[in-house]
Amino acid sequence: MCSYIMEKIRVFGSAKAGDEWRRIDTAHVYFDHPYDAPLDHALSIDFHNHAAGSRERVAVELSAESARELANAILAALDRGAQEHGEAPRAELPASIAPAGMFHY
C-alpha cells in the first residue's frame, strides 16, 4: 500500500553525500514502497536542511528488519558512549533542537 504517514523530527548534525558535508536540521521518516531498494516496503529517512532553504536531501531506504537493527544499534552505541564518556544519556533534547512533532498525513 502507498502511505501518506510520515514522522517529521528536528535534528541537529551533519550528513555527507559524495564529497560534501552539509548541515541538517530535519529528518522525515516513513514506511512505504521504496523508490530504489528492491523491496516491497522500506523504512525511508530523508535528512534535510530546511533552515537553509535547501531542496536537497540525503536519503536512505532500509528493509524493516535492518531499520530495526539500526535503531537498536543507535541506542546501544549511545548507551556505550554515555558510559565511556561519563555522560548520562539525555532524556530530552535542548529546546533549540527539540522534535518538531509528528506529522501524520
Add this chain to the structure above:
Amino acid sequence: MSYLGQVSKMVSFDAHGGEKGQAYYAEPATGARIGGVVLIHHMPGWDDWTQEAARKLAHHGFACIAPHLYFRELPGSPDDCAARARSKGGVSDDQVMGDVEGCMKFLRAQGVSNGKVAVMGFCSGGRQAYLAGGRLKGLDAVVDCWGGGVIEDDPKGLTPERPVAPIDLTKDINAPIIGIFGNEDKRPSPDQVNRHEQILKDLGKTYEFHRYDGVGHGFFAAERPAYKGEQATDGWKKVYAFLDKHIGPRAKAEG
C-alpha cells in the same frame, strides 16, 4: 509473427491550474487508430517501472501517457520530487484530477487516437483512477490495480487534500471498470474488495474483478519481491483484453 514497433518520448500537457505538465508518452508505430491510456504512478513517484508499464501498453497496441504528478517539485530527480511532495502531505485529489483531465485531452489530440481513453493506476494511482471514473467526464474505461483507499475505513484517511472515499462516487461512474487484486493484500483487503464489488453490483455497474491467490499488493512490479510471474502475466492479459474491448481495437503487429 513479429512485434509492434513503438515510439516513446517526453511530452508536455496542459495540467491543473494552467501549468504545463511533464509526461512520458508511448504509442505503437503502426499508424493505426487506437485508444489511449492515462497511466497514474504510485505514491513513491514517476519511477522507471511506470515508464516500462507505459511501453508495455504501447507494445500491446495502446497509446499511453504517464504524467509526472510531482512535476511541480522540479527541478530534481523523480524520487527527490516525490520526497518533496510527500513532505507536503502528498498531492491533492483536485490537482491530480486536473492533471488526468489534461492527459485525456492530450491523448485525444494525437493523430493515432480513435477518441477513446482509459485511466489506469497502481496502488494510490488505482485509487486516483477510480476517483477519475467518478469525477471526470469522457472516460471510456477504468483500470484499478489494487487501489488502496477506494473504500476508506479509517476516518483519518480522509484529509483536506483527499476528502472523499472514491467508493462514494461509484454512482457517478459510467465507464466499465476492471479491478485487479491480490488476496493477501491488506489495503485493499479481500473484505474491502468484496464490499466494493457488492456496491458495483447493487448499482448495476459494468465491471469485472479478478482476485489472485498467492499474491498481495503490487504483484506486477517485477523488480520487487511481491512479483509473481503467473499471476502478473494473467493480470496483464486481463487488462489488455479489457482495454481491447472498451477502447480498442488495439494495434497489432502484421505478419
